[in-house]
Amino acid sequence: MDSRSALKHQSILEAATSVFLSKGYAGTSMDDIAKLAAVSKQTVYKHFADKDTLFAEIVLATADGVDAMIGAAAEFHTGAAPGGTDGTGGEDGLEESLTRLAQSFVGTLTQDRVLQLRRLIIANADQFPELGASWYERGFERVLDGLAESFRRLGAEGRLTVPDPTLAAHHFAGLLLWIPVNAAMFHGSAQHTDADLDRYAKEGVRVFLAAYR
Numbered sequence: 001m002d003s004r005s006a007l008k009h010q011s012i013l014e015a016a017t018s019v020f021l022s023k024g025y026a027g028t029s030m031d032d033i034a035k036l037a038a039v040s041k042q043t044v045y046k047h048f049a050d051k052d053t054l055f056a057e058i059v060l061a062t063a064d065g066v067d068a069m070i071g072a073a074a075e076f077h078t079g080a081a082p083g084g085t086d087g088t089g090g091e092d093g094l095e096e097s098l099t100r101l102a103q104s105f106v107g108t109l110t111q112d113r114v115l116q117l118r119r120l121i122i123a124n125a126d127q128f129p130e131l132g133a134s135w136y137e138r139g140f141e142r143v144l145d146g147l148a149e150s151f152r153r154l155g156a157e158g159r160l161t162v163p164d165p166t167l168a169a170h171h172f173a174g175l176l177l178w179i180p181v182n183a184a185m186f187h188g189s190a191q192h193t194d195a196d197l198d199r200y201a202k203e204g205v206r207v208f209l210a211a212y213r
Contacts (some may be wrong), residue, residue, distance in 0.1 A: 009047050011037045017058050021116045025124045050111060062117050062169050063139035094159055095209060102201035105143075106176040110197060115184045121183070144169045151212075160188075160212045166213055175204035 003088060015037035017027045033040040049055040106113070125132040147169035153164035162168050177198060183191040192200075 005047075008037075008043060008088065009041060012039065012044055012047055012054070012137075013058060013061070016054050018096070020055065021118060023121065025051075025127070030054075035083070052128075056128070059117070059121055059128075059131055059135050060138065062114075063135045063137075065149075075151075094154070094204060094213075098205045098209070099202055101174055102172075103198065103203050105173070106197050106201050108203075109177060110180045110184070110190065110192065112190060114179070115190060118181070119185060144173060147172055162212055168208075172204070172208050175207055176200055 008026070012033060016028075016033045019032045019036055022123065023032065029052065030041055031055070034044045044054075048057070050144045071174050121132050121135055144166065148165040151160060151168045151172075152165040154160040155165065160168075180190070180192040
């Protein structure tokens with residue numbers, strides 16, 4: 001794909017994402033996408049065989065966009081050796097490092113665009129069950145796997161008691177996301193403030209460590 005074609009491809013993807021989010025899958029037409037992308041409908045069809053194909057590429061592209069979150073989940077560190085102290089008042093820096101991770105985690109996964117895409121995918125899960133499953137597996141599940149690996153490592157170091165690291169990852173994510181994500185899903189838009197997210201992160205880590213430290 002030459003550079004001009006690649007630019008058009010990206011422009012169509014961005015336009016399609018905006019239209020799908022504002023009108024939903026059923027309410028979106030290829031004409032709408034072509035108009036917003038400032039290309040002909042024939043050009044849209046040159047890049048994407050049909051609306052289903054275009055929708056699938058958008059969904060899977062967002063799933064692949066969580067690599068930074070996956071890396072942070074799998075590789076976060078406390079800045080102190082096991083059994084040491086880091087001068088922060090926390091036992092070997094674990095609570096402070098988990099809080100930083102939690103703040104990044106909840107901040108990333110409650111962005112307006114992420115919440116809108118989540119709602120769009122859920123709304124069309126019956127029509128595209130395999131696509132919804134792929135989005136979960138390639139996106140959120142990979143983040144959970146990264147968390148589980150970190151908790152497994154901390155368990156091996158004796159800093160956490162983690163009989164089931166994968167379940168612990170689900171508990172950690174649930175403590176952070178249950179309130180803001182459910183509120184957004186039912187209300188149709190985010191209901192939280194930055195202060196709310198900070199409180200969810202700190203309290204989520206406190207409860208998590210009360211169970212697993």
